[in-house]
Amino acid sequence: RIVYLNGTFLPIEEARIPVMDRGFLFGDGIYEVTAVLDGRFADNEAHLRRLDRSLGEIGIPNPHTVAEWTAIQNELVARNNLTEGLIYIEVTRGVQERDFAYPANLAPTVVMFTQAKPVRANAGLAKGASVITVPDLRWARRDIKSVALLAQVLAKQAAVNAGANEAWMVQDGVVTEGASSTAFIVTEAGELITRPLSHAVLPGITRGAVLRLVAGNGLTFVERTFTVEEAKAAKEAFFTSASTIVMPVVSIDGTPIGDGRPGRLALQLRELYIEALTAR
Numbered sequence: 001r002i003v004y005l006n007g008t009f010l011p012i013e014e015a016r017i018p019v020m021d022r023g024f025l026f027g028d029g030i031y032e033v034t035a036v037l038d039g040r041f042a043d044n045e046a047h048l049r050r051l052d053r054s055l056g057e058i059g060i061p062n063p064h065t066v067a068e069w070t071a072i073q074n075e076l077v078a079r080n081n082l083t084e085g086l087i088y089i090e091v092t093r094g095v096q097e098r099d100f101a102y103p104a105n106l107a108p109t110v111v112m113f114t115q116a117k118p119v120r121a122n123a124g125l126a127k128g129a130s131v132i133t134v135p136d137l138r139w140a141r142r143d144i145k146s147v148a149l150l151a152q153v154l155a156k157q158a159a160v161n162a163g164a165n166e167a168w169m170v171q172d173g174v175v176t177e178g179a180s181s182t183a184f185i186v187t188e189a190g191e192l193i194t195r196p197l198s199h200a201v202l203p204g205i206t207r208g209a210v211l212r213l214v215a216g217n218g219l220t221f222v223e224r225t226f227t228v229e230e231a232k233a234a235k236e237a238f239f240t241s242a243s244t245i246v247m248p249v250v251s252i253d254g255t256p257i258g259d260g261r262p263g264r265l266a267l268q269l270r271e272l273y274i275e276a277l278t279a280r
């Protein structure tokens, strides 16, 4: 596998990050993940915009223009013969003798790699995903896509340990989001609900795409918080992310959602989004 590191394409075994990289020592960095379908990027401009915003929010200079990022991504996809999977970008503040404070004009570290994996066909899709709820232990700026992901690591592992697929994080009784996804429910009245954007959640690119599809197909949605009890009583639940697209949720903490099978709206939105991404 060929990876990109600071201007060079090289075999992954030969790529080296210095011990004093602030990404390693402090989690002082930003990342992005874009899906690749039929060799094409899914909503890549939006991902690169969010990358730029996240970097700006923590004062790391964006080392590349959109055109430069895209050119590197294209070359990496070509060198790895990737047709379906993910492309990962990480930018850390750079390398410096360990110190919490950082000097001006540190050169950021840039790492990019691809992961070949099925995105369209998902082994868990026929059955649907099971979700557990966990306390949201994260910091107060979850809108920044930081590589400091300890709370999400623990949440996801708790889900795996419980035999579940995803953890929905809960604060003050309401669902914030999944460990690596945006949470949605559909009420018995047919209302599609997801949390409004704020510092409390990551502005999901897939979330935005799905809401545009919903609006474009004459369906309605409401941006508001919802409780765990409301989610358990919902007609449907699902989550979205670049890697899972739209994933129906069939149980929360062991409580079946609706009839316990993948919901119709979730599957419909998944199809619509894939269609939009792969249309020529």
Ligand code: PMP
Residues within 6 Å of the ligand: 033, 177, 178, 179, 180, 181, 182, 202, 203, 204, 205, 206, 207, 240, 241, 242, 243
């Ligand atoms: N929330 C969190 C906490 C995430 O980690 C992710 C995935 N990066 C998402 C939401 C979904 O974002 P996107 O649709 O842009 O992948």
